[in-house]
Amino acid sequence: MKAEIIAVGSELLTPDRMDTNSLFLTAQLNRLGIEVTRKTVASDDFNSLRDAFAGAMDRVELIIASGGLGPTEDDRTREAVADLLGRKLTRSDAVMGAIEERFRRLGRAMSEKNARQAMVPEGATVLENARGTAPGLWLETGGRIVILLPGPPHELKAMFSAQVESRIARLSTGVRLVARELRVAGMGESDVDQRIAPIYTRHSNVQTTILAAPGEIQIHLRTWTSDVPAAEQLLQQIQESIVLALGESVFTVAGESMEEVVARELTLHHATIATAESCTGGLLAERLTRISGSSAYFLGGVVSYSNALKSAWVDVPAEIIETRGAVSAEVAVALADGIRRRTGATLGVGITGVAGPTGGTPEKPVGTVHVAIADASGSKERGVSYPGERDRIRWQASQTALDLVRRYFLYAAQPKPGAKG
Amino acid sequence: MKAEIIAVGSELLTPDRMDTNSLFLTAQLNRLGIEVTRKTVASDDFNSLRDAFAGAMDRVELIIASGGLGPTEDDRTREAVADLLGRKLTRSDAVMGAIEERFRRLGRAMSEKNARQAMVPEGATVLENARGTAPGLWLETGGRIVILLPGPPHELKAMFSAQVESRIARLSTGVRLVARELRVAGMGESDVDQRIAPIYTRHSNVQTTILAAPGEIQIHLRTWTSDVPAAEQLLQQIQESIVLALGESVFTVAGESMEEVVARELTLHHATIATAESCTGGLLAERLTRISGSSAYFLGGVVSYSNALKSAWVDVPAEIIETRGAVSAEVAVALADGIRRRTGATLGVGITGVAGPTGGTPEKPVGTVHVAIADASGSKERGVSYPGERDRIRWQASQTALDLVRRYFLYAAQPKPGAKG
Numbered sequence: 001m002k003a004e005i006i007a008v009g010s011e012l013l014t015p016d017r018m019d020t021n022s023l024f025l026t027a028q029l030n031r032l033g034i035e036v037t038r039k040t041v042a043s044d045d046f047n048s049l050r051d052a053f054a055g056a057m058d059r060v061e062l063i064i065a066s067g068g069l070g071p072t073e074d075d076r077t078r079e080a081v082a083d084l085l086g087r088k089l090t091r092s093d094a095v096m097g098a099i100e101e102r103f104r105r106l107g108r109a110m111s112e113k114n115a116r117q118a119m120v121p122e123g124a125t126v127l128e129n130a131r132g133t134a135p136g137l138w139l140e141t142g143g144r145i146v147i148l149l150p151g152p153p154h155e156l157k158a159m160f161s162a163q164v165e166s167r168i169a170r171l172s173t174g175v176r177l178v179a180r181e182l183r184v185a186g187m188g189e190s191d192v193d194q195r196i197a198p199i200y201t202r203h204s205n206v207q208t209t210i211l212a213a214p215g216e217i218q219i220h221l222r223t224w225t226s227d228v229p230a231a232e233q234l235l236q237q238i239q240e241s242i243v244l245a246l247g248e249s250v251f252t253v254a255g256e257s258m259e260e261v262v263a264r265e266l267t268l269h270h271a272t273i274a275t276a277e278s279c280t281g282g283l284l285a286e287r288l289t290r291i292s293g294s295s296a297y298f299l300g301g302v303v304s305y306s307n308a309l310k311s312a313w314v315d316v317p318a319e320i321i322e323t324r325g326a327v328s329a330e331v332a333v334a335l336a337d338g339i340r341r342r343t344g345a346t347l348g349v350g351i352t353g354v355a356g357p358t359g360g361t362p363e364k365p366v367g368t369v370h371v372a373i374a375d376a377s378g379s380k381e382r383g384v385s386y387p388g389e390r391d392r393i394r395w396q397a398s399q400t401a402l403d404l405v406r407r408y409f410l411y412a413a414q415p416k417p418g419a420k421g
Numbered sequence: 422m423k424a425e426i427i428a429v430g431s432e433l434l435t436p437d438r439m440d441t442n443s444l445f446l447t448a449q450l451n452r453l454g455i456e457v458t459r460k461t462v463a464s465d466d467f468n469s470l471r472d473a474f475a476g477a478m479d480r481v482e483l484i485i486a487s488g489g490l491g492p493t494e495d496d497r498t499r500e501a502v503a504d505l506l507g508r509k510l511t512r513s514d515a516v517m518g519a520i521e522e523r524f525r526r527l528g529r530a531m532s533e534k535n536a537r538q539a540m541v542p543e544g545a546t547v548l549e550n551a552r553g554t555a556p557g558l559w560l561e562t563g564g565r566i567v568i569l570l571p572g573p574p575h576e577l578k579a580m581f582s583a584q585v586e587s588r589i590a591r592l593s594t595g596v597r598l599v600a601r602e603l604r605v606a607g608m609g610e611s612d613v614d615q616r617i618a619p620i621y622t623r624h625s626n627v628q629t630t631i632l633a634a635p636g637e638i639q640i641h642l643r644t645w646t647s648d649v650p651a652a653e654q655l656l657q658q659i660q661e662s663i664v665l666a667l668g669e670s671v672f673t674v675a676g677e678s679m680e681e682v683v684a685r686e687l688t689l690h691h692a693t694i695a696t697a698e699s700c701t702g703g704l705l706a707e708r709l710t711r712i713s714g715s716s717a718y719f720l721g722g723v724v725s726y727s728n729a730l731k732s733a734w735v736d737v738p739a740e741i742i743e744t745r746g747a748v749s750a751e752v753a754v755a756l757a758d759g760i761r762r763r764t765g766a767t768l769g770v771g772i773t774g775v776a777g778p779t780g781g782t783p784e785k786p787v788g789t790v791h792v793a794i795a796d797a798s799g800s801k802e803r804g805v806s807y808p809g810e811r812d813r814i815r816w817q818a819s820q821t822a823l824d825l826v827r828r829y830f831l832y833a834a835q836p837k838p839g840a841k842g
Contacts, residue, residue, distance in 0.1 A: 281710025
């Protein structure tokens with residue numbers, strides 16, 4: 001079965017706001033074996049809306065729309081769809097009662113306008129809204145299903161999970177999407193593609209997409225199937241071949257973020273970590289502490305922007321800063337080792353660099369970054385040069401630091417004599 | 422003039438990727454006086470693509486598409502549009518030469534496939550691609566203009582600015598968009614709406630949108646006009662009325678981020694700042710250092726996750742932690758004052774709280790946060806309770822901290838006797 005998603009709302013046609021509901025809806029529909037073949041963002045204009053629904057109904061069996069169910073005169077999704085399907089709108093006493101009850105519970109006066117939300121097209125199934133006043137609607141007509149959901153994401157998600165998912169599952173044809181996501185750090189997109197193209201081009205029934213995100217390359221494998229076990233086995237086999245081709249640059253085969261992977265390794269090895277950052281300004285600590293439960297392994301960190309604080313807080317010798325410069329391999333190592341000693345953590349991480357756009361020199365241009373990790377027995381440093389803007393340079397520097405930590409545990413767990421770091 | 426935007430690419434119909442080019446294109450078109458009335462994400466399928474362009478050409482005079490101009494067989498935008506317009510595709514020697522030249526310059530071998538990118542529909546104007554191999558195309562037919570741009574954002578943006586913008590400006594009808602964006606911190610969406618509805622409802626020719634983002638409410642004022650000075654004056658007047666109604670909760674009338682506003686205040690007042698964070702894990706320091714040139718005012722920060730480091734790094738007395746708890750007003754003030762003393766900054770900021778999802782207690786549930794600022798003469802503390810998930814709680818805590826800093830300078834600049842803090 002194929003579906004289209006329509007996001008309704010003139011505010012979604014400005015530079016300031018975008019439709020994100022469709023990502024959630026696509027993930028849910030894919031899981032139910034339904035492919036999304038088009039997405040439309042339509043304005044609140046009645047004729048434009050009606051035209052958007054008419055087009056979608058010409059093309060697919062399932063149309064899911066979000067937004068335009070509110071109480072104001074701008075909210076015209078109900079009217080446009082009812083008009084298109086030739087259904088009368090009548091006031092539902094049950095819906096009206098539910099809206100009144102909600103306002104009573106919140107102790108607020110109901111506005112006249114909210115009565116509009118009780119208008120239901122003939123023959124429609126009302127989908128109760130546990131988190132707001134606008135009910136959803138489920139309409140069937142000539143082999144087509146049209147589902148209207150409220151725009152606010154928390155209302156839409158709750159309604160989909162509680163009332164739409166099981167209804168759609170019942171219609172399901174048995175075709176399912178089987179997908180994997182591998183992520184790679186420390187390699188470029190074309191390099192990844194060159195190494196794995198011989199693998200994925202052998203499987204034309206598996207859709208392979210390679211996406212470049214800051215600091216990582218994502219490899220998506222997707223296949224639609226009615227034989228899930230066979231598809232799982234095929235993807236497993238492709239996944240193993242890719243891991244063989246790319247080696248330890250693959251940091252997840254389950255679509256995890258780098259910080260999730262690092263959090264797991266730290267936990268598994270009962271290790272603790274502390275950070276000393278300069279150009280990343282706290283981003284590394286912030287990423288490490290995004291993970292719930294991070295207080296088990298993250299002891300603390302410093303952002304030592306000034307040279308004086310690099311010495312005062314993590315004992316970076318002033319003469320190293322003077323002779324090698326604040327952005328140098330030596331300072332990165334001193335930061336990593338200093339924060340480790342100060343906190344007693346298993347691992348210390350240090351980052352120093354030029355995030356730009358100012359501050360670059362001919363020897364150390366914008367994008368020059370040094371990252372180091374240190375444990376009780378030594379340190380490892382990596383000097384890199386990133387292209388791009390300030391935020392991208394900072395992100396990539398934090399990614400390289402996390403990747404150094406990940407690779408550290410790779411060897412801690414499975415020592416390989418003679419392997420390159 | 423009205424426009425539609427078509428984003429081409431099956432990967433944009435998965436849960437993993439979304440079209441962001443349309444935000445840039447919308448901003449540019451709006452500036453040129455062109456309203457975007459629909460956005461479509463279409464798959465790479467030939468018929469589906471052709472149908473998407475046909476629909477758009479029925480509705481508007483200007484269609485801008487991104488993507489599907491690459492060298493692979495999946496890239497079919499050229500063919501679909503040529504077929505729809507009844508134009509033959511012929512190989513352009515000029516384009517072929519440019520592609521060959523690019524590969525020579527990069528020292529790489531050109532693939533056979535790249536020859537596809539030299540295919541140009543009859544009568545089309547070729548738009549040179551300074552940053553990639555896929556040229557753009559400008560087609561005119563029966564009063565309609567179709568512009569095809571490459572998908573990679575840095576290629577699309579460069580091509581639009583260099584070659585599309587001036588061409589579109591020449592077609593312009595003189596109608597322009599005049600817009601303002603105000604942002605508000607420390608108030609809820611419905612509270613903002615209630616106070617300003619009497620203002621904006623008086624001006625039906627100005628489109629007002631109120632959007633809730635984490636930690637702030639955004640008020641967008643937009644109006645299409647052929648008399649820009651009059652519209653500017655009207656928006657100025659509405660803006661002033663809104664600022665009067667909402668007071669100092671308005672932190673920008675120019676769509677700036679909170680960290681940009683705080684950076685400006687710190688710079689204006691020649692002040693320096695340092696941070697001591699617990700639950701936000703470095704997010705506050707990271708936001709302060711997003712701004713280029715932040716080393717002028719940001720001295721440094723600590724992320725003291727453990728209680729021991731709160732005492733060792735910023736001298737929070739252990740007995741305060743013991744008697745009041747790590748999450749308390751007293752500890753927030755001690756963090757702020759301690760980091761100020763340790764760094765010699767004008768202002769110290771402290772944050773402590775329970776970001777969740779675990780760690781909450783009946784007295785201090787998830788979402789409980791204490792934020793404080795301190796200068797040489799005293800401190801100010803704010804205890805808050807945020808709803809939502811870990812990342813939202815952390816963001817709102819950092820926003821409240823930045824807002825405290827902003828309000829500090831509000832009074833520093835314009836002392837108002839008896840004003841409430």
